[in-house]
Amino acid sequence: MFIFHSHYPRVSAFICIIGISIARTINRINPPIKIVITGSSRDSKTDRLDSISDRLPRALSIVSNNKRSLLLQTSAGLRPQVLKFKLVERTELINRFVKNIKSNMKIKIQHHQIALEGLERIRQTLGYEATLRRGYTVVRNKDGKLITRLKEADVNKELEIEFYDGKTSLFK
Numbered sequence: 687m688f689i690f691h692s693h694y695p696r697v698s699a700f701i702c703i704i705g706i707s708i709a710r711t712i713n714r715i716n717p718p719i720k721i722v723i724t725g726s727s728r729d730s731k732t733d734r735l736d737s738i739s740d741r742l743p744r745a746l747s748i749v750s751n752n753k754r755s756l757l758l759q760t761s762a763g764l765r766p767q768v769l770k771f772k773l774v775e776r777t778e779l780i781n782r783f784v785k786n787i788k789s790n791m792k793i794k795i796q797h798h799q800i801a802l803e804g805l806e807r808i809r810q811t812l813g814y815e816a817t818l819r820r821g822y823t824v825v826r827n828k829d830g831k832l833i834t835r836l837k838e839a840d841v842n843k844e845l846e847i848e849f850y851d852g853k854t855s856l857f858k
Contacts, residue, residue, distance in 0.1 A: 818850040 762768070810816065814824060825833040828844045839845060845856045 815850075818848065821850075824848040 763772075818824065824847070825839065826846045826848070827833055827838075827842045828846070830846075833839050833842065833845065843858045845858075847854050847856055
């Protein structure tokens with residue numbers, strides 16, 4: 687249902703045509719909608735409507751032309767050749783990114799490997815095995831606990847002594 691009231695028949699007829707067209711479009715998309723527009727008895731509002739009614743067809747034409755050109759631009763990008771070209775172009779771009787990431791990761795892994803090897807050399811230098819190479823020994827009880835004092839060695843009847851080249855047991 688579409689109701690419009692105006693004191694000027696030209697405005698009423700034009701608005702009714704637009705309202706009916708809009709109502710038909712809306713009814714195709716959604717359940718029927720009732721549109722009710724009522725006029726006012728004030729002269730300023732009717733004068734304003736009359737001044738707008740002269741510009742409305744041109745404005746509607748401009749808006750519809752803008753929408754049409756936007757639709758044509760969008761639909762041009764949906765052609766199979768254009769889509770295939772874009773797909774190939776983006777695939778190549780992704781492949782380049784993957785190649786760059788692989789080479790960058792290889793370089794990073796090499797840097798970390800070098801750093802890790804350096805840390806291993808430091809660990810070997812500072813570890814107790816290097817001390818054993820210099821002639822020292824490590825003494826442990828039968829449970830594997832380190833013996834660092836003479837009193838601890840006297841209490842234990844069985845000791846294990848570790849040299850640079852091996853281990854031996856000592857019984858008292």
